[in-house]
Amino acid sequence: MSLYALIMAGGVGSRLWPRSRARTPKQFLALVSERTMVQETQQRLQPLVTPQRTLIATGQDFVSLVAEQLPDVPRGNVFGEPAGRGTAAAAGLAALRLLREDPEAVMAVLPADHLIQRPEVFRDLLAAGTEVARRGWLVTLGIEPTYPETGYGYIERGDLLGQVRGFDAYRVARFAEKPDLPTAERFLELGTHSWNSGMFIWTAGRLVEELSRHQPDLYAGLLEIDAALAADPAADVAERWCRLPDVTIDYGIMERAERIAVLPAAIGWSDVGSWAAVYDVAAQDRAGNAVFGRHVSPDTTGTLIVSRRLVATMGLEDMIVVDTDDVLLICPRSRAQDVKQLVALVQEHDREPAPPPGGQTEDAAAGESG
Amino acid sequence: MSLYALIMAGGVGSRLWPRSRARTPKQFLALVSERTMVQETQQRLQPLVTPQRTLIATGQDFVSLVAEQLPDVPRGNVFGEPAGRGTAAAAGLAALRLLREDPEAVMAVLPADHLIQRPEVFRDLLAAGTEVARRGWLVTLGIEPTYPETGYGYIERGDLLGQVRGFDAYRVARFAEKPDLPTAERFLELGTHSWNSGMFIWTAGRLVEELSRHQPDLYAGLLEIDAALAADPAADVAERWCRLPDVTIDYGIMERAERIAVLPAAIGWSDVGSWAAVYDVAAQDRAGNAVFGRHVSPDTTGTLIVSRRLVATMGLEDMIVVDTDDVLLICPRSRAQDVKQLVALVQEHDREPAPPPGGQTEDAAAGESG
Numbered sequence: 001m002s003l004y005a006l007i008m009a010g011g012v013g014s015r016l017w018p019r020s021r022a023r024t025p026k027q028f029l030a031l032v033s034e035r036t037m038v039q040e041t042q043q044r045l046q047p048l049v050t051p052q053r054t055l056i057a058t059g060q061d062f063v064s065l066v067a068e069q070l071p072d073v074p075r076g077n078v079f080g081e082p083a084g085r086g087t088a089a090a091a092g093l094a095a096l097r098l099l100r101e102d103p104e105a106v107m108a109v110l111p112a113d114h115l116i117q118r119p120e121v122f123r124d125l126l127a128a129g130t131e132v133a134r135r136g137w138l139v140t141l142g143i144e145p146t147y148p149e150t151g152y153g154y155i156e157r158g159d160l161l162g163q164v165r166g167f168d169a170y171r172v173a174r175f176a177e178k179p180d181l182p183t184a185e186r187f188l189e190l191g192t193h194s195w196n197s198g199m200f201i202w203t204a205g206r207l208v209e210e211l212s213r214h215q216p217d218l219y220a221g222l223l224e225i226d227a228a229l230a231a232d233p234a235a236d237v238a239e240r241w242c243r244l245p246d247v248t249i250d251y252g253i254m255e256r257a258e259r260i261a262v263l264p265a266a267i268g269w270s271d272v273g274s275w276a277a278v279y280d281v282a283a284q285d286r287a288g289n290a291v292f293g294r295h296v297s298p299d300t301t302g303t304l305i306v307s308r309r310l311v312a313t314m315g316l317e318d319m320i321v322v323d324t325d326d327v328l329l330i331c332p333r334s335r336a337q338d339v340k341q342l343v344a345l346v347q348e349h350d351r352e353p354a355p356p357p358g359g360q361t362e363d364a365a366a367g368e369s370g
Numbered sequence: 371m372s373l374y375a376l377i378m379a380g381g382v383g384s385r386l387w388p389r390s391r392a393r394t395p396k397q398f399l400a401l402v403s404e405r406t407m408v409q410e411t412q413q414r415l416q417p418l419v420t421p422q423r424t425l426i427a428t429g430q431d432f433v434s435l436v437a438e439q440l441p442d443v444p445r446g447n448v449f450g451e452p453a454g455r456g457t458a459a460a461a462g463l464a465a466l467r468l469l470r471e472d473p474e475a476v477m478a479v480l481p482a483d484h485l486i487q488r489p490e491v492f493r494d495l496l497a498a499g500t501e502v503a504r505r506g507w508l509v510t511l512g513i514e515p516t517y518p519e520t521g522y523g524y525i526e527r528g529d530l531l532g533q534v535r536g537f538d539a540y541r542v543a544r545f546a547e548k549p550d551l552p553t554a555e556r557f558l559e560l561g562t563h564s565w566n567s568g569m570f571i572w573t574a575g576r577l578v579e580e581l582s583r584h585q586p587d588l589y590a591g592l593l594e595i596d597a598a599l600a601a602d603p604a605a606d607v608a609e610r611w612c613r614l615p616d617v618t619i620d621y622g623i624m625e626r627a628e629r630i631a632v633l634p635a636a637i638g639w640s641d642v643g644s645w646a647a648v649y650d651v652a653a654q655d656r657a658g659n660a661v662f663g664r665h666v667s668p669d670t671t672g673t674l675i676v677s678r679r680l681v682a683t684m685g686l687e688d689m690i691v692v693d694t695d696d697v698l699l700i701c702p703r704s705r706a707q708d709v710k711q712l713v714a715l716v717q718e719h720d721r722e723p724a725p726p727p728g729g730q731t732e733d734a735a736a737g738e739s740g
Contacts, residue, residue, distance in 0.1 A: 018682070294719075296712070296715055296716045296719045297712075297715075298711070298712070298715060307698060309694075309695070309696050309697055309698050310696060310697045310698070310716065311697075311698045311700070312388070312697060312698070312699050312700075312712055312715075312716055313699070313700045313701060314700075314701035314702070314705045314708055314709075314712055315701055315702050315705055316700060316701075319700075321698070321700060323698060324679075325679070326679050326680060327679055327680045327681075327682060328677060328679050328680070328681045328682070328691070328693060328698070329682050329683070330681070330682075330683045330684075330686060330689075330691060330700060331683060331684035331685055331686075332684070332685050335684045335685055338684055339684075341668070342666070342667075342668070342682055342684055345666055345667075345668060345682075346666045346680065346682055349664075349666045
């Protein structure tokens with residue numbers, strides 16, 4: 001079964017700041033295990049998808065980081081996007097290349113920065129999804145919602161298509177963009193909606209077919225770029241890439257395409273989209289603290305600690321403490337979603353000339369002598 | 371006016387942990403200004419007491435730190451105590467030495483780790499105290515209490531002796547050791563009690579007189595040590611020093627001596643005895659935060675930040691955040707007094723083998739790749 005994978009490693013999220021930074025986005029960090037998230041993503045495909053059949057799409061600044069973290073993946077399988085152009089362009093380019101090499105290719109599109117706690121079930125689902133994709137369906141993996149999240153898109157299940165390798169497969173009735181809270185609550189009550197995980201399985205041919213139909217400009221641009229890369233894998237395609245329309249797979253393809261299926265996926269999934277999510281998926285001690293590092297406290301509870309130094313606390317409840325060489329973040333766990341805005345505030349602060357803090361010079365005030 | 375000073379720099383307090391450490395106790399740190407506390411203590415004596423007339427008592431491990439921080443004070447004026455032996459021994463030894471060099475010597479005994487925000491008034495008080503001491507009184511500086519502190523000793527004022535250089539001088543009715551809260555509240559209501567600041571002024575002769583009367587063993591031991599040091603300033607007196615009785619000036623001398631005066635001292639005094647005290651004496655911004663370093667927050671209030679890195683917070687209220695190269699402390703300001711117990715907990719923790727935190731190895735969990 002020649003399943004290929006395209007790992008989407010182009011994200012630049014800021015809600016895991018200060019660990020996640022412009023130079024080391026989340027997918028390149030070891031957040032909840034010893035391996036980085038992109039390493040976990042590639043690793044959990046084994047033995048279903050070999051490194052040779054794994055493609056990576058990332059920003060061109062991260063190509064060497066990918067090579068370092070995924071040494072088994074051939075260098076020619078890593079495409080460094082000259083600029084962010086939405087997920088449809090990356091998926092389309094990978095599909096065109098695979099079509100050249102293997103007209104029967106089935107490809108799974110997988111975000112590089114998600115956690116999946118049941119990798120065996122995940123691989124079984126990929127195998128099932130591959131069968132469904134071979135029958136001409138665009139397959140999505142849908143996550144059972146556990147609360148009315150407003151930050152994800154939703155997939156409404158339609159008719160049951162049947163069982164494949166023990167998994168139910170449904171026709172997709174419709175895709176719903178990020179809902180407001182009442183709508184999300186209704187989706188949860190109805191029980192007919194899954195979270196859109198951004199994981200897809202399809203034949204390269206079916207994707208190219210839908211792309212040519214619904215995104216003709218993007219398709220035309222990608223054809224040119226693929227032809228240039230086919231002639232010379234080192235060709236400079238930056239200018240052509242930057243002229244591509246910027247559309248996502250969800251909006252540009254899935255919401256318009258035909259024959260879309262969803263496989264409900266009970267795989268212990270988390271997008272690890274905030275420090276609160278890191279807390280939720282981490283091992284917690286008896287006081288409900290999740291500690292990456294060393295923590296001493298007589299009474300702190302429900303707190304996430306991520307630090308290379310010893311952290312000593314008293315009286316903290318449900319807090320987030322994340323420490324890096326140059327930045328320290330402290331906030332309530334309930335404010336984890338606001339870290340993004342805090343980063344904007346920090347960037348604003350950095351552009352202003354620093355006032356003398358506390359009436360003294362920084363070095364002197366913070367300095368120890370001797 | 372030949373006033374001498376003895377700066378007591380032997381403290382090893384742990385309530386300002388993690389800044390204050392065994393190797394760099396509080397008096398050697400720059401906590402609230404650009405200078406370290408012992409530097410401030412020596413500096414604020416200028417021009418009243420020259421560096422040549424300034425003696426320092428410290429632990430023998432800190433002699434080189436004193437030499438580094440106070441380069442103007444002659445090396446021979448620094449006594450490194452082979453072991454902690456209470457304040458009476460250090461004061462008595464200094465008095466014996468001064469008597470040899472200047473039989474009329476008046477000496478001020480001054481803790482190295484207090485903040486005095488009105489140094490001009492302080493120097494005027496020292497001059498006034500010197501006059502009173504010349505008349506044969508043991509003089510203490512009393513601080514007007516502003517709240518019922520239970521961590522200080524108190525001095526009860528007796529009869530007004532008169533005015534000296536514009537300052538009232540009272541006979542001391544009695545010394546009271548650290549009171550319980552109801553007693554401290556009564557002292558505050560009565561208005562007749564001052565905090566015992568640990569600052570004293572007396573002639574070397576009067577101190578030696580009281581010492582010989584009330585602490586004959588200590589006196590005898592100190593005579594031997596002084597004789598050895600007079601013969602050879604580099605003499606090894608460690609063994610004799612360690613046999614000295616361990617008594618404080620307050621308990622060993624002041625509570626027993628005669629002719630004790632107190633000068634109420636409105637000098638902007640703080641013993642900077644905890645992080646809450648550092649917050650109180652520091653400059654605060656509009657949100658009531660005291661920041662030594664760089665702090666960005668949309669809404670944090672009443673919080674002390676001491677850090678060399680950028681500290682970004684949301685939603686903190688009345689907290690303490692103190693950051694060093696190897697330790698991070700976070701607790702409510704109201705728990706500042708408990709830092710001492712937290713340090714004990716950390717020491718206990720350090721003696722135990724570290725369990726794998728959060729189920730992972732420390733480096734991997736906290737590590738960033740690339």
